[in-house]
Amino acid sequence: MKNEKDESGLKSRVPGQIASSKQTIIQPSRTNVTGSNHLVYLSSSSTLASSAATNLERSEGLLSRLWQRLMNDPAFAYAWTIFLTHRLLLFALGAALVLIAPAEPPLGVSLLRDLNPNFWGPGFLFLEPWQRWDTNWYIRIAMTGYDIGNGTTNYPPLYPVSIAVLGRLLLGQYMLASLVISNLAYIVALVYLYRLTSQLFDESIAKRTLVWMAVFPSAFFLASGYTESLFLALAVASFYYGEQKRWWLAAGLAALAGITRIQGLVLVLPLGYLYMQQRGWNWRKIGREAFALALSPGLLALYFGYVFLILGDSNFSNHLSVIWSVRFAWPWEAFVMGLAGLFDPNYANLLIYNVLDLITLVIFICLAIIWWQRKLPRHYLIFVVSNMLVYLTRAGTSGFVWMSMTRYLVVLFPCFMLLAQIAPKKYIKLSALVQAVWAFLFIFWMWAG
Numbered sequence: 001m002k003n004e005k006d007e008s009g010l011k012s013r014v015p016g017q018i019a020s021s022k023q024t025i026i027q028p029s030r031t032n033v034t035g036s037n038h039l040v041y042l043s044s045s046s047t048l049a050s051s052a053a054t055n056l057e058r059s060e061g062l063l064s065r066l067w068q069r070l071m072n073d074p075a076f077a078y079a080w081t082i083f084l085t086h087r088l089l090l091f092a093l094g095a096a097l098v099l100i101a102p103a104e105p106p107l108g109v110s111l112l113r114d115l116n117p118n119f120w121g122p123g124f125l126f127l128e129p130w131q132r133w134d135t136n137w138y139i140r141i142a143m144t145g146y147d148i149g150n151g152t153t154n155y156p157p158l159y160p161v162s163i164a165v166l167g168r169l170l171l172g173q174y175m176l177a178s179l180v181i182s183n184l185a186y187i188v189a190l191v192y193l194y195r196l197t198s199q200l201f202d203e204s205i206a207k208r209t210l211v212w213m214a215v216f217p218s219a220f221f222l223a224s225g226y227t228e229s230l231f232l233a234l235a236v237a238s239f240y241y242g243e244q245k246r247w248w249l250a251a252g253l254a255a256l257a258g259i260t261r262i263q264g265l266v267l268v269l270p271l272g273y274l275y276m277q278q279r280g281w282n283w284r285k286i287g288r289e290a291f292a293l294a295l296s297p298g299l300l301a302l303y304f305g306y307v308f309l310i311l312g313d314s315n316f317s318n319h320l321s322v323i324w325s326v327r328f329a330w331p332w333e334a335f336v337m338g339l340a341g342l343f344d345p346n347y348a349n350l351l352i353y354n355v356l357d358l359i360t361l362v363i364f365i366c367l368a369i370i371w372w373q374r375k376l377p378r379h380y381l382i383f384v385v386s387n388m389l390v391y392l393t394r395a396g397t398s399g400f401v402w403m404s405m406t407r408y409l410v411v412l413f414p415c416f417m418l419l420a421q422i423a424p425k426k427y428i429k430l431s432a433l434v435q436a437v438w439a440f441l442f443i444f445w446m447w448a449g
Contacts, residue, residue, distance in 0.1 A: 082214050156227075326403050353448075
């Protein structure tokens, strides 16, 4: 009986002991699993952090190597030095004047008075002084598009469309977008100008060419929200690739120049001359790329088709007359009218502007003559002369007899190649001083081109 009780007691105790044993066994198992997961999580986090750090280091290393490669290029290194010096000096001038310069345009320029630049904090010091005149037209087109009757259709689309795209990416910072595009184009223009000048002459002349371009009185427009730097970059690059016989690329760049400024329309003339010269004027050697070059004005034609046929705006010349007080004229007519206007007492207050325009125009005419006398590459002379003829088809009717002439001339890069060879260095400082005065007038909403 005792054994039975013992066996019975043993049986009664065994389940509890087994359960207790299971609990004893299972509990450490759970603890081990949890600890293992924690270790795995820490290991994964550490791996991800290490991977992110490695990727960051690789990106930094890639950017560092890319920058080093760019700085090892003499063209980029010198262009960057010229650009950075010019840009910082202009930023300093604008920041020094921004608090005393008027923020709104003069009375009568109503279309430019209701644009909200939406500056970010300190950006006011560096952006607001340069939001002047035509920059506001480009920003308006970028924000609201083209419309008939308000003058916006007079501006070709490449630059304002670029501002529209980048401005939206920058969360509405359209003024910042305009300066980013113009300044990047300015750097590109300087790089290609250095390379092209080195190819035609030598590196010492290339360096002086960049200096002369940067100190030209209206060169601050190259770093402002205007189309000059973009047009210059496209024009110089098209000549550079044309010289290398890469005509498909040259034709494409010329087409883009045409929808940047109207003057791009005549790029086909000097580039066509160079193309035929490379083929010894043998018409049998003309290839398919010649047709691409001949059709390069086609993009501008498409834009005009959009304006006339879709928007229904057929009063292009009327906009020039009413909004900008200029009209079409034959080049010689505009030149004679300009000379006569210098002696008109009704516009005596504008005499300084017109005299500077006349001086720069005469200088560039003389440079074109010297280029021809020295028998330098003829296609660059064609570029200079054809562009000046286009500029002279605009005759001012409100006192500005050669409206914006000083600004237009800054893109005639062959003239700066020649200045680098014949102009005394002492005039570099004088030209830079005139630019500072001109930029001062521009910041204060006075007409400077």
